[in-house]
Amino acid sequence: MHEYSIVQSLVDRVDAEVKSRGATTVHRLSIRIGELSGVDPELLMTAYETFRDRTVCERAELDLTIVAARWTCERCGRRIEPGSLLKCEICDRPAILAEGDEIILDRIEMEVP
Amino acid sequence: MCDTCGCGDPEIVSVELHDRILSGNERTAAHNREHFAAHGVAAINLMGSPGAGKTAVLEATARRLGGWQRVGALAGDLATEHDADRLRKAGIAARSITTGSACHLDAQMVHHALHHFPWRDLDYLFIENVGNLVCPAVYDLGQDVNVVALSVTEGEDKPLKYPVMFRKADLVLITKVDLLPHLPGIRVDALVDALDRVMPRPRYIGISATTGVGIESWVEWLATYRKKSAAVAASIAP
Numbered sequence: 001m002h003e004y005s006i007v008q009s010l011v012d013r014v015d016a017e018v019k020s021r022g023a024t025t026v027h028r029l030s031i032r033i034g035e036l037s038g039v040d041p042e043l044l045m046t047a048y049e050t051f052r053d054r055t056v057c058e059r060a061e062l063d064l065t066i067v068a069a070r071w072t073c074e075r076c077g078r079r080i081e082p083g084s085l086l087k088c089e090i091c092d093r094p095a096i097l098a099e100g101d102e103i104i105l106d107r108i109e110m111e112v113p
Numbered sequence: 114m115c116d117t118c119g120c121g122d123p124e125i126v127s128v129e130l131h132d133r134i135l136s137g138n139e140r141t142a143a144h145n146r147e148h149f150a151a152h153g154v155a156a157i158n159l160m161g162s163p164g165a166g167k168t169a170v171l172e173a174t175a176r177r178l179g180g181w182q183r184v185g186a187l188a189g190d191l192a193t194e195h196d197a198d199r200l201r202k203a204g205i206a207a208r209s210i211t212t213g214s215a216c217h218l219d220a221q222m223v224h225h226a227l228h229h230f231p232w233r234d235l236d237y238l239f240i241e242n243v244g245n246l247v248c249p250a251v252y253d254l255g256q257d258v259n260v261v262a263l264s265v266t267e268g269e270d271k272p273l274k275y276p277v278m279f280r281k282a283d284l285v286l287i288t289k290v291d292l293l294p295h296l297p298g299i300r301v302d303a304l305v306d307a308l309d310r311v312m313p314r315p316r317y318i319g320i321s322a323t324t325g326v327g328i329e330s331w332v333e334w335l336a337t338y339r340k341k342s343a344a345v346a347a348s349i350a351p
Contacts, residue, residue: 002248
């Protein structure tokens with residue numbers, strides 16, 4: 001259950017941003033989690049709810065966007081469906097993961113005096 | 114302060130970051146990687162389920178490489194020194210990284226262990242991760258390659274159930290192949306088909322630490338990466 005350590009990194013990152021901008025309250029965080037990132041969105045939300053007490057994120061809602069896995073041919077860019085062989089039928093080249101492994105903090109909404 | 118009407122209310126600002134949440138780990142991993150490259154050490158992150166045979170693979174590798182290659186290992190373990198003890202008995206320098214309740218190694222744990230371990234003269238540094246098919250895949254340690262040990266007893270659908278782990282693998286060692294005659298329900302072709310659906314560049318070697326099957330192919334595969342590491346070290350040498 002590494003979601004707790006992800007939340008720890010998230011809170012540390014927000015804390016640094018709050019200090020550098022002299023913010024007082026954090027209202028909302030927006031994060032993006034890829035389907036193939038290895039992070040379970042539900043566990044992450046649970047970890048966040050458990051962990052945010054008495055941190056800079058205590059009053060911050062967490063908006064979580066899930067990004068679906070998108071495999072494409074590394075040469076022609078043709079889409080390759082997840083679950084199929086990860087190779088382009090036309091070019092015979094391996095697929096690359098164009099999207100779906102993100103663990104990203106997009107936005108912080110915070111109150112500055 | 115709200116400047117628009119002068120009401121004195123605080124202002125809510127939206128700060129766009131688009132930052133990787135694990136960027137701190139990634140910085141430490143990059144630092145580890147620079148160290149390994151500078152000293153020509155090939156670092157291998159060995160992952161897999163508890164009981165997949167990671168330690169047995171390393172014991173067999175140490176026996177095969179011992180005497181002519183310098184091999185060391187860091188062994189991630191929740192609570193014990195057992196794996197590091199086994200590896201030392203097999204004749205290689207080994208140190209435990211006891212993680213407590215953490216289900217994975219991270220770059221900082223590896224960096225800290227390097228301060229207490231003579232790794233600079235090694236040809237190969239194996240980092241045996243905590244037994245787990247989920248969490249270790251998320252954390253870069255600074256390794257050159259990821260190797261996943263998957264035993265034939267775990268079932269042929271494991272790659273489809275744990276696609277993140279297998280996507281990150283540069284090589285899958287299909288371990289305990291000596292047991293296949295006793296496992297009529299396990300089809301290796303189905304296991305390989307599952308790997309082809311989660312690994313864009315599927316590479317796998319069937320291996321048995323008991324009989325020695327596949328050890329030569331594994332050692333040859335390692336040697337190709339060792340050469341790459343040595344070439345990088347030579348290119349950045351002062």
